[in-house]
Amino acid sequence: MTGEFTLIAQLGRYLAPAGGPVLLGHGDDAAVVDLQGGAAVLAVDALVEGRHWLAAVSSFEDVGWKAVAVNCSDLAAMGASPVAAVVALHRPDRVTAAQVEALYRGMAEAAGVYGTALVGGDTVASDTLAVSVTVLGRVEAGREVRRAGARPGDALVCVGGLGAAAAGLGEATAGATPDPGRADPRLLQAHRRPRALLAAGHALAEAGATAMIDVSDGLGADIAHICRASGVSAELRLDDLPVADGVLAAADRLGIDRVTAVAGGEDYALVAALPPERAEEAVAGAAAAEGVPGAVVGRIVDPARRPLVGLVTASGVVDLSGRGYDHYAQQGDAGATPP
């Protein structure tokens, strides 16, 4: 097996040298980054094999891409811009140097697309393959869009197609053994290579978003985070949700109802609350900036006597607050009880 330092030297081609905001890149005790007077924004997300991805479904490149993209998505949801990233790679012996390199290639690809410099990291031996990425970004202090801040009367908008990643993974794993060949390629791609909607995040922040989140845990669970932080409730209209192409057909094939199909999580769509008079124009601009669907999907309401997140369907209001993926409980308890 290649020694740690030799492998790190080989991986240097995927890491950013000094330049632009990177004053000191990889290869020292720490990296040094100039945020040009902005405030620092910090997010971390870890992906674990068998939990967040399946070897039969996602390549090492896909995993590297996703590890960077989901962190950039967190920054998009703040209206912030990613600048630099570091990685902690937990590597079992069975993972070859070529596979590590593929993972780094995927990280570097996403970092390039999202304007983020991969400035270093740590590689540790472990029995479980996992990759933990931390992204550092910048935002003008006070201009970040938080989860708290939504007010009754605000419109709720969603930018990005819902349901694709969950449907793609669902189709690929519907049989006795995972088979990505079974899935609609568009849906599978959404699971393998989620997009961080940074331009949309900036556009919504500029338009005066009062609260924003990215849909990672699930539509209901994530909007519930906004509601709890803001002390409000949300009312969504099922018919207005921007469902990704191919999701409803896949849901039909899988025998999954429409509500479950759109609530699945890992969409990395952005949901924002906005003053209602600006909502239509803001969502149109944000969606156009990304080339993804977007719509006004509901409104922020007074929390009294209402579910935290209600979904208006033809057959009544569904409580969506508990719908989503809790990596622990997987019992829908996440967000079911307002604090």
Next chain:
Amino acid sequence: MTGEFTLIAQLGRYLAPAGGPVLLGHGDDAAVVDLQGGAAVLAVDALVEGRHWLAAVSSFEDVGWKAVAVNCSDLAAMGASPVAAVVALHRPDRVTAAQVEALYRGMAEAAGVYGTALVGGDTVASDTLAVSVTVLGRVEAGREVRRAGARPGDALVCVGGLGAAAAGLGEATAGATPDPGRADPRLLQAHRRPRALLAAGHALAEAGATAMIDVSDGLGADIAHICRASGVSAELRLDDLPVADGVLAAADRLGIDRVTAVAGGEDYALVAALPPERAEEAVAGAAAAEGVPGAVVGRIVDPARRPLVGLVTASGVVDLSGRGYDHYAQQGDAGATPP
């Protein structure tokens, strides 16, 4: 099992709220930190159970402390100051909520001591217990002390006692089963609760250090990093190395020679190159600021016809460049070959 969001709520007491440089603490998509015009410094280190610590030797509090302290040590080696930290906790089902809380308590303790705000993180289910911490710090742009910069003629200084952590772990694991009761408590503490020598790092930077590193991989391996980055060689004198109290006695008990005893790694001592006329005063001040041993231990020399890191002993010059702990190879190949 406690759901993810419920546990995260319980852990909130260990996380920093907004205040001081923290504009937005935990509980949002990302944290926002004001670096007050300084450049951002970013370091990540992951610890894996069974590789970086043993359950029989270190408590969950110890592991949490260490995960934060070793990252702060990386910042000390840049002459930087830690400001905020995030954690990715990889948690097997068997790890109880109380144990997770103990780990967070240890992280919060170290964060408090080192002036770092724990501003959030990610908890993921995994078969292998691991904790990956990223620390964000600040430094005046251009004032960071890198690995590159050492010049022939510079003195080499070391602040912090060498050999303690390796000897403590060595004693605890010398028998058929690990038993911390066998180890000198001072040495064991160095393994369980390493210190980040931030004040010493600042003092050495102020004194004009031309290159600096913290001793994590091992004295020879880490000084070799400075030598490669700077294009120089280093010459150390065994008799001048600041050996931690109790190390030589433990080495005797373990049947380990003196060179191996001081080269073991995980000391988190700081090694810096300095103009020779300032070295004595600088190391005395830096050691006094921490209450640890410190000494001028050698010099930077022209690399021609010399080992990368030579250790002068009574019986000749030992090539120390390959001595240290490579988490992969464990064959001493790390740093054996200059690039």
